[in-house]
Amino acid sequence: MEGGSVERTRSLRWLYLIGVIGAVTLLAGVTAAASAGKSEDAAPTTKAARTTVTLAGWSLAGNRAEQNALLRTIAQFERRNPNIDVDYQAIAGDYDAAMLARFAARRPPDVFYVDSLDVPDYLPALEPLNDDIRRNKFSTKPFFPRLLNAFRVRGQIYGFPKDWSSLGLVANTQMLNAAGIRTPPKTWAQFTAALQRLRARNAVPNGAPACLSLDWARILAFIYQNKGAWLNPARTRSLINSPQNRATVTQYLGWFRSGLARTPAQLGVGWCGQALGEGKAAFVFEGNWIVGFMQTGFQNVRYRIYPMLRNKAGGNLAFTVAYSIGKFSSKKAAAWRLLAFLAGPVGMRTWTGGGIALPSRSDVRIPPGRSALVNAAPSSRPWQFVSGFDRVVDLAGKELEATFEGNQTVAQMLQKIDAATKEALER
């Protein structure tokens, strides 16, 4: 009896093995067939046929004003190019993860967003545009040079900035009035004084005078204002561990220590813009994206965007995103048409017309009330480093939080970030 069941399991095991081998073989066949089919894709489309170009970007579903502006721009392009359809793919969730999967599968969208921070990492998947620019006589002169340069690598342009923003001092004007602050602070010292005044008058009863993020995408602007830097202009050396940077971070954390500022987590909000909207902070440092956010949820809050603070110098960060073409796109001609329209004067006017974004071209009118952000252009440096720097930014963020919680000194933190930066530069 028992022997029989052993024999039975043995033969079952055999068949199981055959099954597994069969499945793997089948799979290998499918994979091979799929990769063989890839080359057929490049077949030229007939001229009369309509082409569909895919356009991918992170989802704007949370910001209806932005989404509508983009859909209007796409519709305008389709009217002007009857033989090209645009398939707009809004990617919800982790954009990098979604794009990486498409790149790895060699099926990228034809045109897509690339954040200036990600350019070094995305580079192998981006189509160089210099030939197209020359062939189509597309003028790149109207683009603000610093923004265009964020997408230029060794002389090749890999994308056109679709819009941009610097940081501004965004203030709740009702709270400033309540505290009797007539002129907005311009320097670090004036900012501290204004915060103290807001606190003394209890102008922000449900929060703190300022909401500051524990984020290097904010602190780096202050570092520039103190004549410091993270990398040298050529991005070959680490300058993060310097006395002036130590002073800058100490000052930034000092605003928390003295209770004049709180983090979004301490205020129970997702980000500082929300703190401004919910009346939990009088001052925040944000960019043009605050406009669409306040329009969508907090129309009743009166606020203004003032110029960024300065200390020893003016300093600001430029956040920008480009439209790029995928290197493996099979419809590059149509993709170029779309790219040139979206980044051209007509498309950009439609996109930025409602004021939800700032034009990256000098020949497109700036929406009213944004001079504080636009005037910062000359002193703004792009939020961009070198390839593989995400790791350093991650570590720097982690160390900043640990320093904020008092687990280490600012000097210890800067030493660690310096070591990580050097390691990334060597690679």
Place this chain on the structure above:
Amino acid sequence: MAVAARSKRLESVGGERLREALVGYAFVLIPMAIFGMFFLYPMVYAFYVSAHDWGGLEGKLGYVGLDNFRDVWNDEQFWIWPPEFHSGTALWNTFYYALLVVPLQMALGLTVAVVVNSGIRGRGFFRSAFYFPALTSSAAITAIAIYLLNANGLLNAGISKIVGRDFTHPWFGDSSTALESIVALNAWTTSGTMMLFYLAALQSIPTDVYEAAAIDGAGIWRTFWKVTFPLLKPAHFFVAVVSIIGALKLFDQAWIVSSGSGGPAGSTMTAVLYLYRVTISEFNYGYGAAIGVVLFLIIFTLTLIQRLLFGKAEIGY
């Protein structure tokens, strides 16, 4: 004797049996193909990728041998020696989490199972109620917990009422409580599943053992510790393995709570979240795969050790 007779019978009906088996395997072919495509193939491929330098974008993979593993060995964001909890290192975060959550899950699951098994009124209701969190999506539970546990959330409002002053501790926003909050959350959500495992085991214990205990004059407490608890040994092993593997794989809650950053101060950076960040944000497939292989080896070894500790012991009635 019996063996010989049976194999003879097998020979005579061998053809039919083979046909039967083939039909059976034809039925499982599709699930097997899916299993092969989505589990076996990626697993084998991950081992292959771990020996290569690959950013995901380049078509070709550069062979680097064990370089990725050497980097993992030296990676102070992954682990440090000597082990230190609350150091913001992915591996020790994960172990710390497992150390807290596994006993909690087991104790909670067992308690609830015993309660439900005791024949109290409305046990059907309790059984469903305790299992309910396990049915709900962990992402949804975590998203709601973020609101409940934030600085101005419901929990702090309750604490403020009790202590009589404003209490605004950001539970997920402070590195000293972020991971611990996830522990509490997960112990609660998974206790239902653990309860189910224990319940099945409890019901398989023969009643005569209890009768014997009663005759010997053992009280409830003594019966539980001397009879029920030891007889649940296979269940303990199974629940512990499932619980530890689940704990070492922690990802979704950590990802949602920190919006993918593993913060604050690296306190919610689990090993799998670190793997994900390395692969996706840093475009480093090779390194990510190497971390995956290391994790696989760790989980595999731990399971083997557990098997040796628990597996051999038979239940002696």
